[in-house]
Amino acid sequence: MVTCFFVSIRSFDVRRLRSADVAALAQAMCDTATIILDLRLNGGGSGSAVVELASLFLPPQTPVLQIRTRQWQMQQEPFIIHTLPEEANLDHALEVELLRQHHWVEYRTKSRNMPIGSDKHGVVLIDKQCYSNGEIFVRCMQEYTSAAIVGNKTAGYVVAADEHDIGKGYKITVPFAEMLSGQGTQLEGVGVQPDIEADFGDLNEEQIIDNLYEMNVLRR
Incomplete structure (x- = not known):
């Protein structure tokens, strides 16, 4: 069995993280004791892509994200x-x-069923350049799993917004809905706090793993 499986998830854009990609990850993760998910520099993306990846680690029907417009209270329950x-x-x-x-x-x-099981030791790496649905994924791992969240606080930019070009090279971003974690936590302006503070800078994958052992996040 492989000791550690390290994978960088830079985006939840549907173009870059398809269901076939997640299925391939699941296959690769099966034969490993520890999974390290690097969410640093994650620019966010689609909620559906978050669901694809989260479904590898969480039980069926687990809420991972809520999005609400100003008119949300007109609804008796959310659309699933x-x-x-x-x-x-x-x-x-x-x-x-x-x-x-x-x-x-x-x-x-x-x-x-969770295709990789629930017996894996999980680590999620974060930094201040983890945004939007990247932060939502991190938070759902924090809310529902025992994975260690390691790094620096995420950006706290978690809002559904439209971008408008106003000319002369300028754009404005106008929010149209709020985004909450599966358990209803507000992350906009707050971000996700790590369980363990760490700054890995420009360290490569092997050096990061060594540091995690030194920090006793991983055990030999």
Whole structure:
């Protein structure tokens, strides 16, 4: 069995993290004792991609993300999303359409058994350049698993917003909905605090693993 499996997740953009990619990760993770997920520099992306990855680690039907517009209180309960057609959701198009239609949506893990099991030791690396749905994924791992969250506090930029070009090279970002963790935690302006503070700088994968052993996050 491989001792550590280290993977960098730089984005939850549907174009870059497809269900086939997550399935390949699941296969690779099966034969390892420890999984290290590097969410540093993660720019965010789609809630559906967060669900794909979170479904490897969390039980079926686990809430991982809520998004609500100003009209959300008109709804008695959220519209539940487990998975979306990837081609229809490029650039979050389908997610935005469903949100504008229902005003309150909740993303939950897929109705399937965790393919890699729950017996793995997990570590999630974070930094101040982990944004948006990257932060949501980190928080759901913190809320529902025993994974150690290691690094620096995330950016705290967790809001659904439209970007408008106003000319002369300037753009403005206008929020249209709030994003909460599966358990309803507000991350906008707050970020995710690590369980263990650490700064890995420009260390490579092997050096980071050595540091995690020295910090007793990993044990030989």
